[in-house]
Amino acid sequence: MQCLRAIGPCAGAVLLALTSLPAAQAIVTLTDEIELEGFVNLQNVVREPRFESAELVMQRNTAQIEGKYYFLKDSTAFGRFHTGRLEEATLTIVGRGVYDSIYDIRDSYRDAFDADRHHPGEAELKLREAFIDFLLPPFTLRLGRQQVVWGETDNFRALDVINPLDLRWHWSWESWEDIRIPLWMARGVYDIGKLGPFDESFIEGVYIPWDVQQNEISTDPRRPWALHGAGLRERANTVIAGGQVLDLDLRVRDGSPSRRFENGQGGMRFKAIWGDVEFSLNYFYGLSVDTRARYQAARSGIFGNTFRAEYVTENPRTHLVGFTANYSEEKYTQAVFRMETVFTTGVPVAIDDAAPRIADPDGDQFDEARRTVLMLAVDRPTWIRWLNDQRTFFLSTQIFWRHYLDWNTYYRGIPAVEQAVFNGQVLPDRYVSTNTDRIDQNEFVMTFSASTSYGAAGLMQPRFVLAYDPRSTGAYNQIGFDYLLSKHIQLKLYQNLFWRVNGDSIGPWQLGDLWGHSSGNSRHETVFSLIYQF
């Protein structure tokens, strides 16, 4: 840890040293067989609550090394062993070290965690990906820790659920390549080619024998991107029940599936082109990456002045069946149309603690729902000559509709923490947990993005992103600007805006300024990154 702690202060110096190398290579070739590339990213996040103030909330320094070892070429391994039909094999390693120096810069952050002797998110040193690709035509196999992405949807999850996400440090506002949690798995592809009316067809199998992981979410209100609902940034410590004010003893047991072969996951897809339509049929048998807690009524109750509430987390088994398609319409619209539809079972949902028996027969505040998703999207390179007469804008828009088949009115989303009030009196330092976030049976979100490049060599790359939930009226905007200063240095500046048209519904996508309504802690933010790449 000390070693990692040293990364932060030194990162700037390292960056300067690297940039001053006169013959720094774009990619480092150690031998004909080994290549190294990677980056150092100094990322600063400044939060501007309602644009009334500004505070630095993150200074995340990341170093990533990506290595490639071509140890088997032209059916010869290590330059001497003939491997027959096995034509190629490559080892890929991706390692990442992170140090968030915010705890060094801001005393208040450090002090907030003094008692814990641990600064969450401060340091990370991980082998993110490590896999070997084997090419045995027409079969290919990738074995190891990896990411697998299915589907046509951008930045919303329908078929892309094989790898969970790490949402703890910056929610989902980073490139998903960097926040997906790679899993140990085998991915095999058998190329079929022509098959009846289909072209370019192949069948793919994915098997995750034991590596079960879930989406990582921080609920610790001291962390800048903790998910704590629309309420206060506090922990609930009180229950008001039966005319009494009770201390809350919340116990959450980890019931997540363990890393055992019984918890293996796997799936298949068939992909092909029919006419000019590319499509895929997908099936995945997995464990939900979303975690919900099941209430343990038998282990909960009032003990003296304390209400003990015990929950066990669960990630149910899921079946996921999906279909995707895309079509490039070249004549009339000059656009690429994309669609994705998915049927999922075993979606974990919280049920209101006041739900009647008919809605919650087990009284465990938990249900497994069936859900469908339909996504329709259009991509189009478009001339807007008064803004850019050299290059088109890449416009992309999508509509995402999620529908609960087993919906009932007691389905709940994210709980919130509120000030405890008893007999009309506000109880200082006492907070209760409530959940009035009703899940709608039909959920929608629409996105739009535009990007282009300016400058003689296209080194200035602005982009605009909008995501809007028409039900909650919550929205997210990103106005970003990348500048490729040299082949090694990139500057990124972007402004994230979270807003809503009206109301105070959180909505299912956590888009709008859901954290800002009661605490003034809105999360508009400016992100500045200086990246050295090689």
Add this chain to the structure above:
Amino acid sequence: MLSEVVTKTLHRALRIGTCAALAGAIATAAAADGDRSYQALRDWIAQAPDADLETGRTYSIADRAALEAYVPPTVWGYYFFDDMAMEVTPTAHYPTPPDWKTDGSGAHTLDERGILRNFNGGGTPFPQVAPDDPQAAVKLIWNMLWRPGEHDFDMPMMTWLRSENGKLDRELEYMSTNATYALGDRCLVPGYEEVKSKRIMEFRSPRDMAGAKDMQIVYVDHDREDSGWLYMPAQRKPRRTLASERTSELMGMDMIREDMNGFNGKIHENDWTYLGRRKVLATVNVRDNPEMGGPHLWVPNHARWEVRDAHVVMIEPKAANHPYSHRILFLDPDSHWTMWMLAFDRKDGQLLRMAQHFMKYSESYRDEQPQQAPYVNQDFTKNLGHHVFLHLGENDINAKKPHATITHCFVKKRMFSEARAQQFYSLRNMISGRR
């Protein structure tokens, strides 16, 4: 009073003199840079050179007057500079592959829109083109689009994006792998008879592009748009791309998709005129990937040139919003490759973009081998025996920015087996990448 009049007159005379001197300087500079208008090029094309160039000799700036007859005036400002050196070698004949059909036989025809029908490669569709043939220009373009040696290679590439004064803005490393499917009497992969060629191009650096790759399928039927997919490591999945938008600059490079190889658009979207033959200097069989020179490092220097009696084809886009009013190609009479492409701005008739291609004949690898790519060594002896031109690079200049893209290609011929092509050029290969 008199002195005031004298002073004013003197000042006026000085002003006029200054303006005249300035105008003279500008005119001299313009003449030195050449007239970049469409009309000036047409005038130059119509005027045959008075004298031959002496072969076996290296020309310098002192010989500019002689060279002007063989280099389009549109580009003089780029190609004539103080330490320039052009080695001019005798005009050679470069035979096509022995099995390449050059008799024009077959059932292929041009339809009323000028589109080639019933042709599946393996030869030059129109080996004999009469100058007075009303479809001469279109036929020559079809010869270019089906030229020998167009595909079947591994081609590591380096591209430099340069501003004026040689300032390097970006450097790209990538690999293009390419195979011909339509081989005349057979298809490389039986069952894929509708495919003309397939290509996969993968970026190696810079890191923000590393691992990005695209696959393109070109079809025999010219009416059918190419199919394309782009794999971006950040997304870890392929994305279908649109082919019919051909006029946007590619990734900050100084070319549009339609400029590739001189013309990469649709025949029926343009009007065609054959402008006859014109002798022109060209880099058709360079010794090596040429060193770049000139004040901006945009053009080849110390390269080997030949005088080629080029076919000149004029292309006029029909679309009113197309950036070009005219595009003029100089096509090699032996190989049908584009040697020069000059495109003029629809707004003012001045040069907008140009490209010059650097080729090397495969059999010349026997005596001289060009440099290797900085990041991979290849066996260039595999190029021998193919009797085709290999593309060693090009420059693409946007005269209006002004800015240039210089590319060096390090080509090694590669003949794919049916099985290898089927598994390599497949959608399967696009679902994962370098990372």
